[in-house]
Amino acid sequence: MESYYENRQLPQPVIPTLPPVHLLKGQTALVTGANSGIGRGIALALGKAGANVVVNYVTAPEDATRVVDEIQQGGGRALAVAADVSNETQVEVMFATAIEEFGTVDVFVNNAGLQRDAPFHEMTSAQWDTVMNVNLKGAFLCSRAAVREFLRRGVRPDVSVAAGKIVFISSVHEVIPWAGHVNYAASKGGLMLLMKSLAQEVAEKRIRVNSIAPGAVRTPINTSAWETSEAYAELMKLIPYKRIGEAEEIGRTAVWLASDFTDYIVGSTIYVDGGMTLYPGFETGG
Template sequence: MSNSVPAASPDTARLPRTAWPKVLEGQPALVTGANSGIGRAVALGLAQAGADVAVNYVVNPESAEEIAHQIEGFGQRAIALKADVSQEDEVEQMFAKAINHFGTLHISVSNAGLQRDAPFDEMTLEQWNTVIGVNLTGQFLCNRAATREFKRRGLVESVSVAMGKIICMSSVHQEIPWAGHANYAASKGGIMQLMQSMAQELAPLRIRVNGIGPGAIRTPINTAAWSTPEAYADLMKLVPYKRIGEPEDIARAVVWLASDASDYVTGTTLFVDGGMTLFPGFATGG
């Protein structure tokens, strides 16, 4: 008799609702790309943990406003802010509005990201620049704005033992090459080095900088990879834990990294991937 656990189906892999402790009270947060997918779950998770949240979006303002109302339903303040994170002036205006609304920020989650896939020799400069602009330059601009605010405000130990917390949303593809996605993989590898360099520089100020590397997560951007039993079974060949990740898996990790429970953690990437970075193809000896 086999002791292995069968892979969950696309319809049964979802997680139970999380009960969130209020570990982030008094710590306003800004989350980019927060009106869908992982960003939405992160914004709601931070709010349930006690943070006020600025919900960034570029398109679909209705979704951003709906999430802001959900956050207010948890008893927290919220504001929806439109900004293209690849544009310096828009990022600066967004942070200024969030800081004016909440008084300050303690947490910044750079989550906004996109794909423009193509075979390498067919990839256009526009496809390359668009992905690098949002995924990598956007993180630089948002993290710089957050750092400036943390330093302006200074340490408030009654609120948090850290001056500020920056979380960079990366991907398993900062480690795993991805043919047909050279721009995306390059952006994620760049995020890793940006995060680590920032963490090294900012640690003496008690500003903590960490990354999260999601694996296969159930979001609208990758519906084709999990929406049918056949696609799901194929996906599970890459996931030793044999279930797809849920956006709430990432939200839980963000809340922990933003809380004082992780105070001695900086400069690291937390992979939330069901073991995808364990190179499952070698499980049987390669």
């Protein structure tokens, strides 16, 4: 039987534009690594949802300024704050700055992360430490600062039924092994249990902790994976849904997880990956 899908390359869909829905009106969100890529998409989405946004960056301040400008042009409030998330003092100053400017922090999105790839037998301790310090220690330091603020302030029922919301940006590689990227995969596996353990500990205080695990998402740092038709075709072998994701989609998921619409979601990972975690290659029985 002839099929619509036979010998046809499916188009990359246009993500629909939604009217502004201020799900986070009156709240303040702090996003680490928010000056580019997925972090930028999250910061912009939070701003559109009505939140004040603290745009964290460690390099490229001009990019952070552009994100702030875009949020402000849309009628929101935003502030760029430099901080290395692996530095305890800088993290504390960042949160203090956010609280001084906006009164409190209601939503924390742990997005900052990096890679230092090498074959395992050639990987240096510096490469290992750099990834762990940012991806895992940074998540600890920042989420600890967020939880301390949530506990100090308590629930503000006029803006949210929760005292605070934490969203970790993990990766499909919290569950998919990744040869050549052992330090990165280990950091994301650790992040998964940091999220779940923290969620278990603070849930009774009405603090919600969850994760988003993106798959392949189109960003400036991974252009080699999708910019040519050959590279894109290879990438599609890993994605059952046969398209790449967009940063805006991660942003919308973060808004949803931070809103009261998901108040009963606690300690969960939302995989936004086009099915990458569904064991591609087994579609026809393996």
